Amino acid sequence: MKTTQKFKHKKVLVLGLAKSGVSAASLLHKLEAFVTVNDRKPFSENPEAQGLLQQGIKVICGSHPIELLDEGFDYIVKNPGIPYDNPLVKGAAAKGIPVLTEVELAYLVSEAPFIGITGTNGKTTTTTLVFEMLNKGGKLPLIAGNIGTVASEVAQEAKEENNIVIELSSFQLMGIESFRPKISIFINLYEAHLDYHGSIEDYAKAKANITVNQTEADFLVINADQPELEELLSFSKAEKIYFSTKMVLEKGASIINGAIYYNNEKIMDTDSIALPGKHNLENILCAVIAAKVSGVGNEEIEEVLKTFTGVKHRTQFVRSLNGRSFYNDSKATNVLAAKSALEAFEQPTILLAGGLDRGNSFDELIPYMENVKALITFGETASKLMKTAERAGIQTVKHVDNVEAAVPAAYTISEEGDVILLSPACASWDQYRTFEVRGDIFIDEVHKLK
Structure with missing residues (x-):
């Protein structure tokens, strides 16, 4: 684990618990921050808060009192599910206090590079496929994010030789400052979560944060079947690699005569793919690109696609x-x-x-x-x-x-x-x-x- 000095002796409010909040609070405590945890659930019904108190972390439960902002916090680390119109979050923004999510903490302490996956649909399947392909190719991947493993926990154990494959929601991506994946994947974009974001434009902008810190040394995988993504992500400095289920691409990944191709190289016939559903071809093409960029061979990719039948709760x-x-x-x-x-x-x-x-x-x-x-x-x-x-x-x-x-x-x-x-x-x-x-x-x- 890298030991960042960013939070040393800084006052940090962790807003909202669940798995990510508990992990964030514990990590910040290790990084010598002065941590306060605030969760809406009453303390007597809150075993997570009770455990943090035993670590010596200040805990305030039962409500989100606006008076907390008078304590002069340097940072707020917010549970992704708490909306930005929450009075504490709005008050922090008015005071110029940075509001981060736990993914930012994970990036700051990780020795391993990240492969980040976002989009409206298909994130979990794509994340799992990338993990399986890298694992089969001996690239020592770790898996994190909404898929069930807290990113900041995984990052603390990661080494340089690992790759952290992480599923990223728009909620998480709104709270980053320096997070920079080596490979970013933007699967697709459709209208969703408007009750949280307010508009499709704000939702898209949040998703686009996945590439906001990437450089020319990084890669951005984009759905060529959605031209609006090209405009949305035009600011990115990363090398763009496209995929399409509808068009033949000479560079990137596409379906040609019933087979998956990457840069005009045949990977395998689609008839041999075990995962059902036309919609999963998008996820598969994304994963193939990430695997090829990471140095995984065609044989290993084909073996995964012939045996992977899906993720729990997803067809x-x-x-x-x-x-x-x-x-x-x-x-x-x-x-x-x-x-x-x-x-x-x-x-x-x-x-x-x-x-x-x-x-x-x-x-x-x-x-x-x-x-x-x-x-x-x-x-x-x-x-x-x-x-x-x-x-x-x-x-x-x-x-x-x-x-x-x-x-x-x-x-x-x-x-x-x-x-x-x-x-x-x-x-x-x-x-x-x-x-x-x-x-x-x-x-x-x-x-x-x-």
């Missing part, structure tokens, strides 16, 4: 039962992700969908519902989805209370050869704490079927 194959195939796509928390899942299957499909109502309609799904023979819906958006199904001409539509009820309901009306797909097109928070919890319940219910 994850769960089980076959009496000729029915069950897939868990609980990570489909928006319409775009659900579209991609529906496109992946040509078989008759029973769709399980519903969840938090964010005020949007679901009619964009209609062109992708040709193979949907039935809809089982639940949650706040059930009535909206039922109306969409009617407009799509789906004859069998059923409303149930939750995912637990949706699985047996779908199985009862299914036939041999059907796909039963959980792809909710909504966030889970109306009924479940996270999309992972929702997906795990689906998996459990599928395995209960006789």
Whole structure:
């Protein structure tokens, strides 16, 4: 671990806990900062805060008192989920106090270079593919970010010979100053998280921070099928490498005559890829570029793509039962992700969908519902989805209370050869704490079927 002096004897407020906040507070304490932790959850119900107090870190729980800013903090390290209109965050900005996220801390202490992956959809799959390819190629990768491993914990253990492959959200990228990946990947950009960012322009600008500190010695992977990304990222000094699922590229990665090519060199036939779904070709092309730039051979790349079948909760194959195939796509928390899942299957499909109502309609799904023979819906958006199904001409539509009820309901009306797909097109928070919890319940219910 590199020992940065940036925070030594500086007053730092860690705002919000969860895994990243706990790791950030502990790391800052090691770096000899004067750390104060502030979390909304009451201290008596907050084992994370209790553990930090035992380390000698000042802890304030139960609310976010604006008076904290009178203590003269030099930095705030914010949990990515806390919005920038939070009074403490707005007050810090007015006072000129830098507001960072934990990813910045990870970069400052890491001895290893970073491969950063962002985009609206496909981040986790791409991150996992890059990790697997580098691992197969002997490049000693470590994996970090939203994928479940806290970046600042991973960075403390990383050595020069490692590569940290990190999934990055727009929330995290808004809070960086010097973070600089050796390879940045920008998979795609669609309208999302407008309740947090306010506009697609601000959302895009946050995503573009992934390359803001890159130099001519670094690489930026861009989706050539979205020309708007070229304009958005035109400021980048990094060497740009493009990928396309629609065009033939002489340089970069593309699909030519049913095969993956990189710089006019054939890697493998697409028929041999184990990961289902046309939408995953974007993720695969990104990963191939990162692997090739990192020195991984074609044989190792091909071996990964022939065996990698997906990430949990992302079009994850769960089980076959009496000729029915069950897939868990609980990570489909928006319409775009659900579209991609529906496109992946040509078989008759029973769709399980519903969840938090964010005020949007679901009619964009209609062109992708040709193979949907039935809809089982639940949650706040059930009535909206039922109306969409009617407009799509789906004859069998059923409303149930939750995912637990949706699985047996779908199985009862299914036939041999059907796909039963959980792809909710909504966030889970109306009924479940996270999309992972929702997906795990689906998996459990599928395995209960006789």
